[in-house]
Amino acid sequence: MKNSTYYACTILAVVLLFVVLSNVAYAMWSETLHVNMKMSMGEFDTRICCYKVLTCCRHCNVTSQLSDNSKALFVSFENLHPGWIEWVALIICNKGTLPAELIGTSVTIVEASDGIEDHFHYEVHYYGPLRIHDLKNIRCCRLPLPFNSSLPLQFDPGQKVLVLIELHIDALYHGEGELNTVFAIRTSLWH
Amino acid sequence: MNLKKLLVLPIFLILISSMSVALAMWSETLKINVTVNTGEVDVEIVRAYVDDDIPPPTIKPDYNGTPNAWPNCTNFNYTGEGWVAVIKGDIDFEELDKDVAWAEAWTEDTDGDGDNDTAYVKIHNGYPGYMVWLSLEVDNVGTIPIFIDYYVVNGTTLTKEEIEENNLVFLDANGNCEPEVLIQLYNLLGEQIDPGQGRESSWRIVVLQPASENSEYVISVKLVAVQWNESIYYGKK
Numbered sequence: 201m202k203n204s205t206y207y208a209c210t211i212l213a214v215v216l217l218f219v220v221l222s223n224v225a226y227a228m229w230s231e232t233l234h235v236n237m238k239m240s241m242g243e244f245d246t247r248i249c250c251y252k253v254l255t256c257c258r259h260c261n262v263t264s265q266l267s268d269n270s271k272a273l274f275v276s277f278e279n280l281h282p283g284w285i286e287w288v289a290l291i292i293c294n295k296g297t298l299p300a301e302l303i304g305t306s307v308t309i310v311e312a313s314d315g316i317e318d319h320f321h322y323e324v325h326y327y328g329p330l331r332i333h334d335l336k337n338i339r340c341c342r343l344p345l346p347f348n349s350s351l352p353l354q355f356d357p358g359q360k361v362l363v364l365i366e367l368h369i370d371a372l373y374h375g376e377g378e379l380n381t382v383f384a385i386r387t388s389l390w391h
Numbered sequence: 392m393n394l395k396k397l398l399v400l401p402i403f404l405i406l407i408s409s410m411s412v413a414l415a416m417w418s419e420t421l422k423i424n425v426t427v428n429t430g431e432v433d434v435e436i437v438r439a440y441v442d443d444d445i446p447p448p449t450i451k452p453d454y455n456g457t458p459n460a461w462p463n464c465t466n467f468n469y470t471g472e473g474w475v476a477v478i479k480g481d482i483d484f485e486e487l488d489k490d491v492a493w494a495e496a497w498t499e500d501t502d503g504d505g506d507n508d509t510a511y512v513k514i515h516n517g518y519p520g521y522m523v524w525l526s527l528e529v530d531n532v533g534t535i536p537i538f539i540d541y542y543v544v545n546g547t548t549l550t551k552e553e554i555e556e557n558n559l560v561f562l563d564a565n566g567n568c569e570p571e572v573l574i575q576l577y578n579l580l581g582e583q584i585d586p587g588q589g590r591e592s593s594w595r596i597v598v599l600q601p602a603s604e605n606s607e608y609v610i611s612v613k614l615v616a617v618q619w620n621e622s623i624y625y626g627k628k
Contacts, residue, residue, distance in 0.1 A: 228617050228621035229432040229617065229618045230432060230540075230615060230616060230617040230618070231432055231433060231508070231533075231615075232508075232613050232614065232615050233435075233436055233508050233510075233613065233614040233616065234508065234509040234611065234614075235436075235439070235509075235510045235511075235512065235525075235611070235612040235613075235614070236509060236609070236610070237513070237525075237596065237609065237610040237612070238511070238513045238607060238609050238610075239513075239514040239517050239598060239602075239607065239608040239609075239610075240513070240514060240517060240606075240607050241516075241517045241518065241598070241603060241604055241605060241606045241607070241608075242491070242492065242516035242604065296604075297516050298491055298516070299489055299491060354489075
């Protein structure tokens, strides 16, 4: 009994000595400096803010609809004819806080009468950046406009780009039945 | 009363008094008073500067940075403050043609001891690729030499050896192995800074492609300074 008490006391003393010495060893002085960084990202927001389908075809029916996010335009043409020409004018706005770069426009046929795809052609003309507000003065007979821009086309926040798309069907097309098409027009942008 | 008993008391008194005389020797005590005035470990961020600190538009365009190495999922560790990957690599950069984003840096005394202990950096209107340089100047304003032992980036502790080997620190806020921000750290570690002296270090901060629009990313870097003789670098060359 006496021996066990003696050993317990010895162990306790050694542990205490170690703890005391350890505390001394780690009692170094220190100071911490802080660097706090906060990064607020900008917004990339480009959209079709205005469009107009310019038709010279009196018997053709045209309906158009802009997608909910204003990133795509769907245009439907009915009762077309060989040699048909239409123009679609778009204003692309940069409503974000970062510059954007227009790198292209895709025109795809969503739905069409049989065999029309091979005879359908389009050409895109770009103008800008501009401070144009609407398309009131754009008329079918005066297109395309002179002084077009080449891609890629940069435009800063608040600036706009005018895109004119000429759609046409070969005059030599000899298909049968009605000629109807639905086009989807999307612009490709980069920042 | 017995006579013998009466004699014992005076004899005892005489004996006591004679002993007192024997102990009444002259003496003087010398005292040594030791006063220990301890020094102070105190460091200050005397300057935090970013190279793009004027809001646009200016004639100074932004820089675009691209890391030449990219971490994979196994490189990331969760630290409680986000996912951090530290890998080897460098940043290729080029001047852009526009001034779009900007940054500001300032220092503050958060503990009220009269020294600026915290630097703040804020990037405004950031976008993927935007790169900014942050320059930090740290002075030893205490009375004891110090070493800066560690950087602690969002909870990840980095030593001099680790920084020399791998200095691209990728920070992923949401744990999808797609880091949004990168810091390239340069050394302020392992060099003794004597009282009155200072060191400067320049870091690069890059916004990476997975960063989201209209979002905010926060990074915290701590610099741990310790007294020189208990630094992990003490005695190392």
